[in-house]
Amino acid sequence: MAITIQQVMDLLMAPIAPLENTVDRLEAGHPETTVTGIGVTFMPTHDVIQQAMNLGINLLITHEGVFYSHHSHTDLLQDDPVYLQKRGLIEASGIAIFRLHDYIHQYKPDKITAGLVQALHWEDCIEKVLPISTILGLPEMTVAEIAKYIKLKLGIPYVRVVGDMSMRCKRAGILVGYRGGGANAIPLMTAENLDLVIAGEGPEWETPEYVRDACRQGRRKALIVLGHAESEAPGMKALAEQLRAFLPNLPIHFLAEQPLFQIV
Amino acid sequence: MAITIQQVMDLLMAPIAPLENTVDRLEAGHPETTVTGIGVTFMPTHDVIQQAMNLGINLLITHEGVFYSHHSHTDLLQDDPVYLQKRGLIEASGIAIFRLHDYIHQYKPDKITAGLVQALHWEDCIEKVLPISTILGLPEMTVAEIAKYIKLKLGIPYVRVVGDMSMRCKRAGILVGYRGGGANAIPLMTAENLDLVIAGEGPEWETPEYVRDACRQGRRKALIVLGHAESEAPGMKALAEQLRAFLPNLPIHFLAEQPLFQIV
Numbered sequence: 268m269a270i271t272i273q274q275v276m277d278l279l280m281a282p283i284a285p286l287e288n289t290v291d292r293l294e295a296g297h298p299e300t301t302v303t304g305i306g307v308t309f310m311p312t313h314d315v316i317q318q319a320m321n322l323g324i325n326l327l328i329t330h331e332g333v334f335y336s337h338h339s340h341t342d343l344l345q346d347d348p349v350y351l352q353k354r355g356l357i358e359a360s361g362i363a364i365f366r367l368h369d370y371i372h373q374y375k376p377d378k379i380t381a382g383l384v385q386a387l388h389w390e391d392c393i394e395k396v397l398p399i400s401t402i403l404g405l406p407e408m409t410v411a412e413i414a415k416y417i418k419l420k421l422g423i424p425y426v427r428v429v430g431d432m433s434m435r436c437k438r439a440g441i442l443v444g445y446r447g448g449g450a451n452a453i454p455l456m457t458a459e460n461l462d463l464v465i466a467g468e469g470p471e472w473e474t475p476e477y478v479r480d481a482c483r484q485g486r487r488k489a490l491i492v493l494g495h496a497e498s499e500a501p502g503m504k505a506l507a508e509q510l511r512a513f514l515p516n517l518p519i520h521f522l523a524e525q526p527l528f529q530i531v
Numbered sequence: 532m533a534i535t536i537q538q539v540m541d542l543l544m545a546p547i548a549p550l551e552n553t554v555d556r557l558e559a560g561h562p563e564t565t566v567t568g569i570g571v572t573f574m575p576t577h578d579v580i581q582q583a584m585n586l587g588i589n590l591l592i593t594h595e596g597v598f599y600s601h602h603s604h605t606d607l608l609q610d611d612p613v614y615l616q617k618r619g620l621i622e623a624s625g626i627a628i629f630r631l632h633d634y635i636h637q638y639k640p641d642k643i644t645a646g647l648v649q650a651l652h653w654e655d656c657i658e659k660v661l662p663i664s665t666i667l668g669l670p671e672m673t674v675a676e677i678a679k680y681i682k683l684k685l686g687i688p689y690v691r692v693v694g695d696m697s698m699r700c701k702r703a704g705i706l707v708g709y710r711g712g713g714a715n716a717i718p719l720m721t722a723e724n725l726d727l728v729i730a731g732e733g734p735e736w737e738t739p740e741y742v743r744d745a746c747r748q749g750r751r752k753a754l755i756v757l758g759h760a761e762s763e764a765p766g767m768k769a770l771a772e773q774l775r776a777f778l779p780n781l782p783i784h785f786l787a788e789q790p791l792f793q794i795v
Contacts, residue, residue, distance in 0.1 A: 310736055313747035335713045335737045343718050349745045414795040427792040445734065449599045454607050470709065471732050471759040472574055473599045475791050481613045483577035492792070495735040527739050528691040528756070530794055531678040 270514065272326055272363050273298035275305070278513060279328065279367055282374045289369040294333055296363020302326050304518040307507035309500040311364055313353055315522045320360045322520055327364045328510075330371070330379070330503050333357070339366075371506065376401070378509075380443050382502030387420050394438075395459070399446050402459050403439045410434050410489045413463065423497050424526055429478045430489030436462040442469075443498040449473030456481075456488060463489045467498030496527060534778065536590055536627050537562035539569070542777060543592065543631050546638045553633040558597055560627020566590050568782040571771035573764040575628055577617055579786045584624045586784055591628045592774075594635070594643070594767050597621070603630075635770065640665070642773075644707050646766030651684050658702075659723070663710050666723050667703045674698050674753045677727065687761050688790055693742045694753030700726040706733075707762040713737030720745075720752060727753045731762030760791060 276293065304324040308315045310331040319327055332339045334350060344350035357364065371378045376396045384390055384401055395402040408416070411432040418426060440461045442452055447469030456464060456477075464474065474490060481488040500523065507521040540557065568588040572579045574595040583591055596603045598614060608614035621628065635642045640660045648654055648665055659666040672680070675696040682690060704725045706716055711733030720728060720741075728738065738754060745752040764787065771785040 310740060312740060313744040317747075331736050335717060335741045337734075340714075343714060347717065347721050349741060349748060349750065352748050353744055411795065418795070425794050428795050429792060432793065432795070450604075450607060453599060453611065457611050457613075468735050470601075471791060472595050476574060476576060477599045477613060479791060480577040480617055483581075484613060484616050486613065527735060527743060528693060529696065530689050531675065531682075531692050531696070 268516070269301045270517070271298060272296060272300050272302055272365070275302055275326060275328075275514075276365055279365070280370050283370060286369055286373070290332065290338060291366050291369050294339065294364040294366055295357050296326070296361075296365075300325065300363060302517060304520070305507075305510060305514070306520050306522045307503050307510065308522040309496045309503050309524065311357075312524055313356065315524060316353075316356055316360060316362065318522045319362055322518070324518070324520065325362055327362055327522075328367050328503075328506070329364060330366070330368055330499055332366055332368075333364060367506075371502065377443075377502075378506060379499050379502030380441055382505030383441060383443055383498055385505055386501035387417065397455075399442065399451060400455055401441045402461070403441065405437055405439055407435050407437050410436060410463065410491070413439075414491055417465070417491065417493065421493070421497060421501065423493070425530055426494075427492040428489065429475045429492075430482050434462070434487055434489055436487075436489060439463040439465055442466040443502070444495055445469060447474055447492065449477060452490075453477050462487050463491065465491045465493065465498075467493055468495045494527065496524065500524075532780070533565045534781070535562060536560060536564050536566055536629070539566055539590060539592075539778075540629055543629070544634050547634060550633055550637070554596065554602060555630050555633050558603065558628040558630055559621050560590070560625075560629075564589065564627060566781060568784070569771075569774060569778070570784050570786045571767050571774065572786040573760045573767050573788065575621075576788055577620065579788060580617075580620055580624060580626065582786045583626055586782070588782070588784065589626055591626055591786075592631050592767075592770070593628060594630070594632055594763055596630055596632075597628060631770075635766065641707075641766075642770060643763050643766030644705055646769030647705060647707055647762055649769055650765035651681065661719075663706065663715060664719055665705045666725070667705065669701055669703055671699050671701050674700060674727065674755070677703075677729075678755055681729070681755065681757065685757070685761060685765065687757070689794055690758075691756040692753065693739045693756075694727075694746050698726070698751055698753055700751075700753060703727040703729055706730040707766070708759055709733060711738055711756065713741060716754075717741050726751050727755065729755045729757065729762075731757055732759045758791065760788065764788075
């Protein structure tokens with residue numbers, strides 16, 4: 268049975284009521300095209316688009332946008348050679364790109380956060396699911412042990428840590444993507460009496476400096492920063508698995524990227 | 532000759548015309564107090580305040596604010612124990628805190644950027660001083676060599692790099708603090724034909740992903756991310772040196788912090 272891009276988008280947006288203000292949209296392609304294969308990814312990098320071309324996929328479902336801006340502003344990029352070449356590659360590929368950001372974050376529960384918790388095998392530790400965070404009661408481990416465990420489960424080469432590596436943690440809050448900023452993380456640490464925040468990213472002198480000050484005051488607080496992609500790619504990978512159940516006759520691939528940064 | 536906090540603030544704000552909208556202000560203390568010693572720092576962390584107390588300083592000049600928010604919003608922190616204890620420490624210390632952020636960035640040239648260029652011993656390489664960036668013509672080095680050089684000169688344990696470590700660079704742009712975001716860095720790379728951006732911090736899927744895509748397209752682009760504090764502390768250290776020349780009879784200390792993150 269043939270399915271169109273519009274039908275896939277409808278399926279992906281069905282779990283919640285339509286959003287009025289959203290960055291989610293079809294960034295390339297036509298809704299009426301029949302889908303021959305789906306790639307799911309964190310962000311359609313140049314390499315991900317090439318992977319999709321090699322796999323013969325004609326729909327990419329991506330969490331972040333194509334052109335390095337949350338609101339897809341491209342006015343500063345009109346003469347930019349990287350932008351022009353990437354746009355040309357996408358047009359030549361004929362691949363449609365659907366950005367699924369706000370909808371998937373508003374699934375009940377937020378599938379991006381749930382996917383990270385699942386990848387960490389911590390589903391049995393969930394104590395509370397809040398709109399922007401999930402609170403976990405972990406088996407008691409040190410910060411160093413948790414960092415090592417996360418790297419192993421996510422297959423990532425490093426995490427960044429603030430706090431005492433030997434501190435034992437039990438109560439952790441997960442804040443994916445850019446939710447690691449102070450306005451989210453600091454009230455959460457206090458309200459939920461967290462030992463540990465595990466975050467994607469956020470401005471460095473907000474939450475990280477708060478945690479450093481808390482430690483200097485003798486409080487048991489720590490922060491593990493995964494990276495934005497590292498925190499959100501597992502949710503998109505979980506989406507790919509879910510889509511396979513809904514669309515068993517279509518090839519559906521999760522398209523991974525290499526780590527963004529090298530530590531030197 | 533006695534000098535008041537107001538007189539020191541006037542001295543620090545004198546280089547440019549008064550700003551109407553600014554985060555710069557006296558965050559603690561009284562303008563009429565006579566200054567007995569000055570500490571200059573990137574951010575008044577709990578440890579920096581304790582260093583200042585131990586040194587008998589009564590004025591801290593800081594680039595970033597006290598409470599983990601660029602606009603010094605503390606409404607979410609009113610019952611926060613870390614906030615309350617830090618506020619108590621500051622009150623008990625009697626130390627005045629003057630935030631010098633917007634003024635020093637608007638000195639001609641921006642002293643925060645100039646201080647970083649100076650700490651890197653690259654003053655002779657300056658090709659152009661732009662409002663938010665300085666463009667350098669460096670002696671040709673690989674990305675790996677530049678990263679190693681920066682770590683050595685700034686005394687920092689790591690930098691984060693996007694791009695080919697063996698790529699040879701000559702033309703670099705410096706973007707301190709939070710100026711590493713896409714809206715600043717991406718047009719600059721193109722307009723100034725940069726091989727390399729050296730930035731403080733910025734959202735991960737803006738400039739870093741742009742540089743990754745550029746590399747995949749075969750372009751010679753790289754990014755070195757220093758960290759926010761790492762990129763701005765040298766400018767505040769340079770300010771401390773300058774103040775010593777103006778106020779030779781006052782003890783003036785630059786108060787350093789440890790690296791914020793551990794890489795695990």
